[in-house]
Amino acid sequence: MAPHVAFQGEPGAFSEEAVRCVFDAAEVHPSATFEDVFEAVEEDAVGRAVVPIENAVFGSVRVNYDHLRTHAVTIIGELQLRIHHCLMAPEGATIDGLEVVRSHQQALGQCRDWLRAHVPGATPEATPDTAGAARVVAETGAPTTAAVASRRAAERYGLEVLAEGLQDNEQNFTRFLVLAPADTDAPPVGAGEPKTSITFVLQDNVPGALFKSLAVFALRELDLAKIESRPLVGQPGRYRFYLDVHGDLEDEAVARALDHLREITMELQVLGSYPRGATYPEGADR
Numbered sequence: 001m002a003p004h005v006a007f008q009g010e011p012g013a014f015s016e017e018a019v020r021c022v023f024d025a026a027e028v029h030p031s032a033t034f035e036d037v038f039e040a041v042e043e044d045a046v047g048r049a050v051v052p053i054e055n056a057v058f059g060s061v062r063v064n065y066d067h068l069r070t071h072a073v074t075i076i077g078e079l080q081l082r083i084h085h086c087l088m089a090p091e092g093a094t095i096d097g098l099e100v101v102r103s104h105q106q107a108l109g110q111c112r113d114w115l116r117a118h119v120p121g122a123t124p125e126a127t128p129d130t131a132g133a134a135r136v137v138a139e140t141g142a143p144t145t146a147a148v149a150s151r152r153a154a155e156r157y158g159l160e161v162l163a164e165g166l167q168d169n170e171q172n173f174t175r176f177l178v179l180a181p182a183d184t185d186a187p188p189v190g191a192g193e194p195k196t197s198i199t200f201v202l203q204d205n206v207p208g209a210l211f212k213s214l215a216v217f218a219l220r221e222l223d224l225a226k227i228e229s230r231p232l233v234g235q236p237g238r239y240r241f242y243l244d245v246h247g248d249l250e251d252e253a254v255a256r257a258l259d260h261l262r263e264i265t266m267e268l269q270v271l272g273s274y275p276r277g278a279t280y281p282e283g284a285d286r
Helices: 014-022 034-042 062-070 105-110 112-118 130-140 151-157 209-218 252-263
Strands: 004-008 027-031 048-055 073-082 086-089 100-104 123-127 145-149 160-164 173-181 194-202 224-231 239-246 265-275 278-280
Touching: 004 014, 004 034, 014 027, 014 048, 014 073, 014 173, 014 278, 027 034, 034 048, 034 062, 034 073, 034 173, 048 062, 048 073, 048 105, 062 073, 062 194, 062 224, 062 239, 062 265, 086 130, 086 151, 100 105, 100 130, 105 112, 105 123, 105 145, 123 130, 130 145, 130 151, 145 151, 151 160, 194 209, 194 252, 209 224, 209 239, 209 252, 252 265
Parallel strands: 004 027, 004 048, 073 265, 073 278, 100 123, 100 145
Antiparallel strands: 048 173, 073 173, 086 145, 086 160, 194 239, 194 265, 224 239
């Protein structure tokens, strides 16, 4: 049976492409917002979801860090997708005649230098997703409005590609997470080395507290892949930390490190233990 997989955006979005990379025959469920995606997984309306978590050029999708903590989901896999942006518009449009360029704010940020250099007079307009921007541009048909999206979106909505390779850095990869309901025994996606994601809040905001929390991993020679911080709402100067450590939750060293970390934190949550993801398209530089 084909898995039912949710993603944020409309058909033709990069998130849909990410879904196709890891699920060959998925029944896809486009969703208007990331909140909708997480709720669909949490409520078992779908069995899986694929969401972006960070881009190599424009940084983290911070709202999804919050959703990972507040929804009953678990991370079961990840992937890195190379992002190629195209500038598209209705037939007959020209780059010189553009007045508005629409896309998701992440895509606009990833193409900021190119847009400033080639369409300096066009106003960037943020939209909920890249494919949705392409659809609206196609429906309105205005030759002065373009979208930044994937070539797949241009083909789906019948738009002309005016330029491609807009991303300001060729190493423009987005990391996506594969999610499942927290209360299901979902098999992992992928076959790479294991990785575990956690979030925690320190007990005291005192000198050396963060160092001590990271030392629990260093003492056991565990490699940290990433650390991210988010402010605690209503508590200025205090933060919640998100951390990726190489190793499986069942590994003795990882388990002992987390037990140690619990002693010096007021809150610790495991977000998932899963294989390190592949890079798509296969063979892309990373």
